[in-house]
Amino acid sequence: MRKHFILRVVAKILIPFVLLFALYVQFHGDFGPGGGFQAGVIFAAGIILYTLVFGLDTAREVCPRRVLEWLVAGGLLLYGLVGSLGFLLGDHFLDYSVLSKDAGQHVGILLVELGVGVTVAAVVVSIFFMFVDRGRH
Amino acid sequence: MILLSLLVATAVAIILMRDLFAAVMLSGIFSLLSAGLFVVMDAVDVAFTEAAVGAGIATVLMLVTLTQTPIRERPTPRLDWSALVVVTLTGTALVVGTLDMPTYGDPAAPIHQHVAPTYIEQNVKAGAHGSASGDDFHGHIPNMVTAILASYRGYDTFGELTVIFTAGVGVMLLLAGLPPKAPGASDAGPAANDPEVKE
Numbered sequence: 001m002r003k004h005f006i007l008r009v010v011a012k013i014l015i016p017f018v019l020l021f022a023l024y025v026q027f028h029g030d031f032g033p034g035g036g037f038q039a040g041v042i043f044a045a046g047i048i049l050y051t052l053v054f055g056l057d058t059a060r061e062v063c064p065r066r067v068l069e070w071l072v073a074g075g076l077l078l079y080g081l082v083g084s085l086g087f088l089l090g091d092h093f094l095d096y097s098v099l100s101k102d103a104g105q106h107v108g109i110l111l112v113e114l115g116v117g118v119t120v121a122a123v124v125v126s127i128f129f130m131f132v133d134r135g136r137h
Numbered sequence: 138m139i140l141l142s143l144l145v146a147t148a149v150a151i152i153l154m155r156d157l158f159a160a161v162m163l164s165g166i167f168s169l170l171s172a173g174l175f176v177v178m179d180a181v182d183v184a185f186t187e188a189a190v191g192a193g194i195a196t197v198l199m200l201v202t203l204t205q206t207p208i209r210e211r212p213t214p215r216l217d218w219s220a221l222v223v224v225t226l227t228g229t230a231l232v233v234g235t236l237d238m239p240t241y242g243d244p245a246a247p248i249h250q251h252v253a254p255t256y257i258e259q260n261v262k263a264g265a266h267g268s269a270s271g272d273d274f275h276g277h278i279p280n281m282v283t284a285i286l287a288s289y290r291g292y293d294t295f296g297e298l299t300v301i302f303t304a305g306v307g308v309m310l311l312l313a314g315l316p317p318k319a320p321g322a323s324d325a326g327p328a329a330n331d332p333e334v335k336e
Contacts, residue, residue, distance in 0.1 A: 025185075030278045033181040035286065041189040048197055069309075076302045079295055094291035109278060109287040116298050123305030124194055130312040131201035 004053075011053040018046035026117045030109060036116025043117070044124035056132050068126045075119030082111045140174045155210045157203055165196035178241075182282040256285050 026039030051059040082096070089098040096108020147167045154160040168191030175184035239246035278284040286294050 029283050030280055032280060033185050033282070035182070035283050038182075038185050038189050041186075041194050045189070045193050045197075048194075072302060072305050076298055079298055083291065083295065094288075094295065096288065105284075105288055106278060109283060112287050112291065112294070113283070116294065119298055119302055119305075123301055124198075126305055127198060127308045128201060130309060131198070131204070134312055135201060135204035 008053055011049055015046050015050055018049065019043060022046060022117075022121075026113065027110070029113055030106065036113040037120055039113075040117040040120025040122075041124060043121040044128070047121075047125050048128050051128065051132065056129065056136070060129070063125060063129075065129075068122050068129070071118050071122035072126060073119075075115040075117070075122065078115035078118065079112050082108055082115070140170055140177065144170050144174070155212070157206070157208055157210055158200075160210075161196060161199040161203065164199070165192045168192040168195065182280075252289075256289055257281060 022039045022043035022045075025034035025042060026036065029035035029039070047059065047063060050062065082099075083094040086095040086098060087093050091098045094108075096112075097104040099107045144167065147163055147170060151160050151163045151167065154163065168187055172184040172188040172192065175181075175187055243249075278288075
């Protein structure tokens with residue numbers, strides 16, 4: 001991909017917007033269409049585009065394997081912890097009303113969706129890296 | 138109707154296609170068309186997911202898988218009549234099954250009578266956001282799909298996320314544990330801490 005100058009420039013311009021759009025979908029999911037799953041996938045798509053244009057080694061520097069592995073588990077753990085806070089604070093599992101007096105559900109849904117997004121993005125990027133890495137040998 | 142006929146045309150093209158690369162691309166187009174169909178049916182969230190996952194990520198993952206396999210499908214030697222009979226019977230049964238389904242958008246359909254009214258009522262009672270008048274979310278979550286997925290059906294979403302997590306870990310263990318394209322190695326166990334040769 002060294003020679004595809006236009007492709008590299010266009011990708012460089014596009015990728016920040018893809019990632020920004022992913023964040024928008026992530027945190028605007030309460031108000032419009034979207035949510036953790038879609039946001040995670042769009043974020044991963046941005047990184048995949050980066051990998052396709054700039055190569056796996058560069059992309060590995062952006063998302064090191066260790067970090068990805070932590071994120072894969074971290075998103076799920078965040079979901080579980082937010083859920084557990086419910087019964088630790090004296091209510092049901094995954095009942096977010098205890099998190100805050102008025103906006104508990106709002107906070108809960110936001111955190112839970114964040115967990116979904118993180119895990120989905122990390123899983124998709126990991127799988128993609130694995131396949132690309134294997135394809136090179 | 139146009140979208141549906143395009144879907145059928147794409148499906149037939151996928152079946153006839155011997156070139157796997159073209160088949161993968163066509164399946165991406167198939168997903169995009171279904172996303173359009175979902176938009177027409179007012180299911181924007183589902184369409185969003187279908188476009189992002191089906192048309193985007195699934196296609197990319199299939200393409201990287203293609204780097205590991207031959208690019209053309211091996212021609213099947215002859216028509217398998219038993220398979221044809223099974224497929225025809227199953228298809229007919231499914232079509233006959235749809236005849237019993239309620240009309241699309243029928244408010245008296247069973248699915249609109251169960252828990253859905255409660256969810257919708259508790260979600261939008263307050264109307265636009267800001268006015269806290271007794272709904273579950275105090276007007277904070279206007280998108281009821283999000284409310285149902287993350288709050289009312291939080292257990293289900295937790296389960297789904299666990300499925301994705303498990304799938305990811307499974308693929309990682311499988312691919313990291315395998316020796317690079319050398320089948321029949323002695324200890325090809327799923328070793329997660331297998332030192333990466335290339336890195």
